[in-house]
Amino acid sequence: RQVGIFAGAGLHALDHHVARLAEDHANARRLGERLAASPRIVLDLATVQTNIIVFDLTGDAPQAAAIVTRAKERGVLVYAFGPRTIRAVTHLDVSREQCERAAGILVELAERPA
Numbered sequence: 001r002q003v004g005i006f007a008g009a010g011l012h013a014l015d016h017h018v019a020r021l022a023e024d025h026a027n028a029r030r031l032g033e034r035l036a037a038s039p040r041i042v043l044d045l046a047t048v049q050t051n052i053i054v055f056d057l058t059g060d061a062p063q064a065a066a067i068v069t070r071a072k073e074r075g076v077l078v079y080a081f082g083p084r085t086i087r088a089v090t091h092l093d094v095s096r097e098q099c100e101r102a103a104g105i106l107v108e109l110a111e112r113p114a
Contacts, residue, residue, distance in 0.1 A: 017092055024051035027090040027099040034103035040110040051090040054081065060114055067109045076102045 032048035032055075035041045040061035047054065057064060064080035071078055078088045088106070090099060 020092060021051070023096075024090045024092065024094075025049070027051070027094065027096055028053050028088075030096070031088060031090065031099045031103045034100070035106060038107045038110055041107070053088045053090075055086055055088075057084045057086070057110060059084075061110045062112060062114045067106065070109050071102075071105055074105050076105050078102075078106070 028051045029045075029048055032043055032045055032053045035053065035055055036043040036045050040058045041055050042058060043053070043055040057067070061067075061084075063083055064086050065083070067086060068078055068080045078086050081087050086106075088102070094102075
């Protein structure tokens with residue numbers, strides 16, 4: 001019903017932020033590469049083609065909800081899609097350094113004992 005609000009945001013993005021999408025995609029790729037290196041994170045890097053990263057946790061990793069909660073306490077906002085699936089998104093308000101920090105935190109949390 002409020003499609004005009006979404007359309008306005010889309011138009012603003014097209015007018016002002018298209019050129020920097022490559023930066024978001026590169027940040028997502030870096031984040032994905034760091035996550036994929038963890039033995040407790042399952043991520044096919046071929047799926048990281050935009051600014052959205054969806055990854056799974058192995059059975060010996062903590063549950064997704066626990067990681068999301070602990071990550072939020074440390075300033076990293078991610079979303080649990082299910083008991084063992086997490087989504088992360090990069091965007092214009094997230095720098096390369098913040099993505100690198102977030103990756104380190106997520107790996108650390110995933111590698112803690114469940």
